[in-house]
Amino acid sequence: MSTSHGYYIPHKATWPVMVTAGLFCMLAGFASYLNGSSSGATFMLVGFAIFIIMVAGWFTLQASESESGTYNTQVGISFRMGMMWFIFSEVMFFAVFFGTLWYTRNLSVPWLGGEGTGAATKALLWPDYETAWPTNGPAHLGGKIVDGKTSGEFEPMGAFGLPLLNTLLLLSSGVTCTWAHHGLLAKNRDQLIKGLIATVTLGFLFVLCQATEYHEAYTDMGLTLGSGIYGSTFFMLTGFHGFHVCVGAIILSVVLFRSWKGHFKPENHFAFEAAAWYWHFVDVVWLGLFIFVYIM
Amino acid sequence: MSAVVAEHDEHHEHEHDDHDHGPAKGWLRWIITTNHKDIGTLYLWFALVMFFVGGVMALIIRAELFQPGLSFVEPQFFNSMTTMHALVMIFGGVMPAFVGLANWMIPMMIGAPDMALPRMNNMSFWMLVAGIVLLSSTLFMEGGAPAAGWTMYPPLVLQTGAALPFAIFSVHLLGISSIMGAINIIATIFNMRAPGMTLMRMPMFVWTWVITAFLLIAVMPVFAGAVTMLLTDKFFETSFFDAAGGGDPVLYQHIFWFFGHPEVYILILPTFGLASTIIPVFARKPLFGYSSMVYATAAIAFLSFIVWAHHMFTVGMPLAGELYFMYSTMIIAIPTAVKVFNWTATMWKGAMTFETPMLFSISFVVLFTMGGFTGLMMAIAPSDLQYHDTYFIVAHFHYVLVPSAIFMIMAGGYYWLPKWTGNMYNEKIGQLHFWLSAISVNILFFPQHFLGLAGMPRRIPDYAVQFTDWNMISSIGGFIFGFSQLLFLYIVVDTIRGGTGVKATNEVWDGALQYGGGGTQGLEWTLPSPPPYHTFTEPPVIVPTEYQH
Numbered sequence A: 001m002s003t004s005h006g007y008y009i010p011h012k013a014t015w016p017v018m019v020t021a022g023l024f025c026m027l028a029g030f031a032s033y034l035n036g037s038s039s040g041a042t043f044m045l046v047g048f049a050i051f052i053i054m055v056a057g058w059f060t061l062q063a064s065e066s067e068s069g070t071y072n073t074q075v076g077i078s079f080r081m082g083m084m085w086f087i088f089s090e091v092m093f094f095a096v097f098f099g100t101l102w103y104t105r106n107l108s109v110p111w112l113g114g115e116g117t118g119a120a121t122k123a124l125l126w127p128d129y130e131t132a133w134p135t136n137g138p139a140h141l142g143g144k145i146v147d148g149k150t151s152g153e154f155e156p157m158g159a160f161g162l163p164l165l166n167t168l169l170l171l172s173s174g175v176t177c178t179w180a181h182h183g184l185l186a187k188n189r190d191q192l193i194k195g196l197i198a199t200v201t202l203g204f205l206f207v208l209c210q211a212t213e214y215h216e217a218y219t220d221m222g223l224t225l226g227s228g229i230y231g232s233t234f235f236m237l238t239g240f241h242g243f244h245v246c247v248g249a250i251i252l253s254v255v256l257f258r259s260w261k262g263h264f265k266p267e268n269h270f271a272f273e274a275a276a277w278y279w280h281f282v283d284v285v286w287l288g289l290f291i292f293v294y295i296m
Numbered sequence B: 001m002s003a004v005v006a007e008h009d010e011h012h013e014h015e016h017d018d019h020d021h022g023p024a025k026g027w028l029r030w031i032i033t034t035n036h037k038d039i040g041t042l043y044l045w046f047a048l049v050m051f052f053v054g055g056v057m058a059l060i061i062r063a064e065l066f067q068p069g070l071s072f073v074e075p076q077f078f079n080s081m082t083t084m085h086a087l088v089m090i091f092g093g094v095m096p097a098f099v100g101l102a103n104w105m106i107p108m109m110i111g112a113p114d115m116a117l118p119r120m121n122n123m124s125f126w127m128l129v130a131g132i133v134l135l136s137s138t139l140f141m142e143g144g145a146p147a148a149g150w151t152m153y154p155p156l157v158l159q160t161g162a163a164l165p166f167a168i169f170s171v172h173l174l175g176i177s178s179i180m181g182a183i184n185i186i187a188t189i190f191n192m193r194a195p196g197m198t199l200m201r202m203p204m205f206v207w208t209w210v211i212t213a214f215l216l217i218a219v220m221p222v223f224a225g226a227v228t229m230l231l232t233d234k235f236f237e238t239s240f241f242d243a244a245g246g247g248d249p250v251l252y253q254h255i256f257w258f259f260g261h262p263e264v265y266i267l268i269l270p271t272f273g274l275a276s277t278i279i280p281v282f283a284r285k286p287l288f289g290y291s292s293m294v295y296a297t298a299a300i301a302f303l304s305f306i307v308w309a310h311h312m313f314t315v316g317m318p319l320a321g322e323l324y325f326m327y328s329t330m331i332i333a334i335p336t337a338v339k340v341f342n343w344t345a346t347m348w349k350g351a352m353t354f355e356t357p358m359l360f361s362i363s364f365v366v367l368f369t370m371g372g373f374t375g376l377m378m379a380i381a382p383s384d385l386q387y388h389d390t391y392f393i394v395a396h397f398h399y400v401l402v403p404s405a406i407f408m409i410m411a412g413g414y415y416w417l418p419k420w421t422g423n424m425y426n427e428k429i430g431q432l433h434f435w436l437s438a439i440s441v442n443i444l445f446f447p448q449h450f451l452g453l454a455g456m457p458r459r460i461p462d463y464a465v466q467f468t469d470w471n472m473i474s475s476i477g478g479f480i481f482g483f484s485q486l487l488f489l490y491i492v493v494d495t496i497r498g499g500t501g502v503k504a505t506n507e508v509w510d511g512a513l514q515y516g517g518g519g520t521q522g523l524e525w526t527l528p529s530p531p532p533y534h535t536f537t538e539p540p541v542i543v544p545t546e547y548q549h
């Protein structure tokens, strides 16, 4: 239905229910898998497939509606507000893990070592434990495997090898993304497409480097999810970030594909903007990670 | 009786044959709908069903506590009931009820054709259903439903059986649902208001909801993060909440309550909005201190982020922390008192009538104030060392949830039922429902203050014999309250089917048009009852009303 002032209100929606069904199936399957059920993984994969197909269908519909001029400026503003507040919710999600890092480093680990009100904790529980960071805790959890057993020894991740390279990769991808946007605004499709190709490539390169880093951590450094609080915060923060980079790169690939097909105009390119905002958000989170996880 | 009785509504018939499409045919309508009224109806019915499901759990709890000893259920199952009762009522009952009211009313109150993002609106609802189905499925699992309390503190919660990952993923789904719903409400309110509906002319219900939506977007991801860490601690070897690995179980409590305290305001701010919308209509006076209501709401929302550790006074915090959280919590009483003052002042010298919505609203003002006072008592850290984890807490939060949030949801239901259905509900039965509820809720929860002060701990299936008398009284009150709610169900069904046979006018309540908005006419009352499937496809002309600041 188009109202007189042109607000587009779709009649019915089949995709959203199906997306939900896919997600439900995936999570129920994952939960059963964690509980050791043999069919859990199958359900999870089927659910994931449904989810992906339905999201793709939904977005294809949105794209074609957008290209056929169904949406007016007001609808465009609604979409942008939606994206902005979605990103804000993601900021809060990351804030939890940054907060966890801050709390453990500055409060709970020192308390375990006897600082503040922790004197009794130290004396009674772990008299030998000295406050330190990085740490895998008083029980020296995880660490390198020696003779088939964990040794409690691990190496923390340095900042100036791959992580520094990754910082450069992501920062330049932010630049190429903006360059592509300028191309779009200047009706320079060639620049738009080249900029997007560069951005997506840099994004996937980042993921590749991160994978290499993880591989090294697990095989050579004894640094795993199980290496106490350092390993937990390290992998949780960088892992969720890496996942977001993957998602962002996939979104940008879709935007690239649409640019190829001739979509987007200087005055109508919400999908591009949303993808770019998301990408910059992922970028900023990385800077936070680089400083608080790797350097400090 | 001040309801304006319709002879016949002239405009009604004509507005039906406009160009708009109606709903899809058959049951499929309810699955694929994008219409804000349909989705509002879905949410409201869902909430009502969950209210009864959660109610049955509450009655199991009260039956077990009727006398000391283990009478009916296993202790483990008892603990599952307290946990599931809270989760079902909060995430399945109260929150969806408010989202349902928001869906139905916000577009009509601000003169918008629908919600800003209708497809996502549909998905929010189904995510909610998916989340609650996942949660309920744990009742039938090995090891039973989660039993560590709705706060899910580790390490206890990590001993949950097969239910744990299901409960965690259900929190994720419910979180996604709430966040999408909140985003939609914000986009609607900021982008869809009719020309002339300035922010400071919006009805208070709209104001409180937009602030609630900010709270939701800010804290639901925090809860999701907390339970994600529970998941990885249990299944992926992390040690966030395990001191042996350098983590800290108290950290979970901080994160949980950083979510949890704003969450309780998510439950109460729309309640405030309903009271601020309904009381002026039946007092036939503009809301006293409209702008101070807006600022007080914003202040409460802001403060709700910086007081969380008042739930953790006994857990072990540096003294500076205890003091800080004690004082910051007490400050909340100031904006809250502003609100109570304004509601009272609105009624002062008003031409009041006492239909069911107003009765519920007045009892809300009184009983909420009681809950606020006990809150203030518990905010005093040294006193809370005595109150914490006793029935006193249970009494406190039930006063601010049942005779407050739930009473105002009921009030909103009675207030708008004639608008939604076009029929008047049975006022006599409505008032009977009110009196039974208002009296029994006090029989149910007031004695729990005494039990708590005398030291009866919460979340236990058995207790020392000296607590018997008050527990018996409380249980009796509980059963009266529970069964009285069937009257509400009856009224809703009866009204949909024609009610008293009296057709509702557009305005329904004498004064609704004039006092039922914020700084304008109450827009929903300019529409026919029931409103056509699509309303305000043309933005309405906004008539500002005089109101005092």
Ligand code: HEM
Pocket: B151, B264, B265, B267, B268, B310, B311, B312, B329, B330, B332, B333, B336, B371, B372, B373, B374, B375, B376, B378, B379, B380, B384, B387, B388, B389, B393, B396, B397, B400, B401, B405
């Ligand atoms: C003047 C306002 C309020 C103050 C000062 C206040 C203070 C407190 C304090 C200090 C506690 C912790 C007690 C303890 O566990 O030892 C508490 C618990 C609680 N409050 Fe309030 N409160 C206020 C209003 C509200 C409102 C409006 C709601 C909800 C609508 C609410 C819901 C709760 C709940 C659910 C708990 C218990 C959580 C649990 O442990 O399961 N409170 N309140």
Ligand SMILES: [Cu+2]
Pocket: B260, B261, B264, B308, B310, B311
């Ligand atoms: Cu609180």
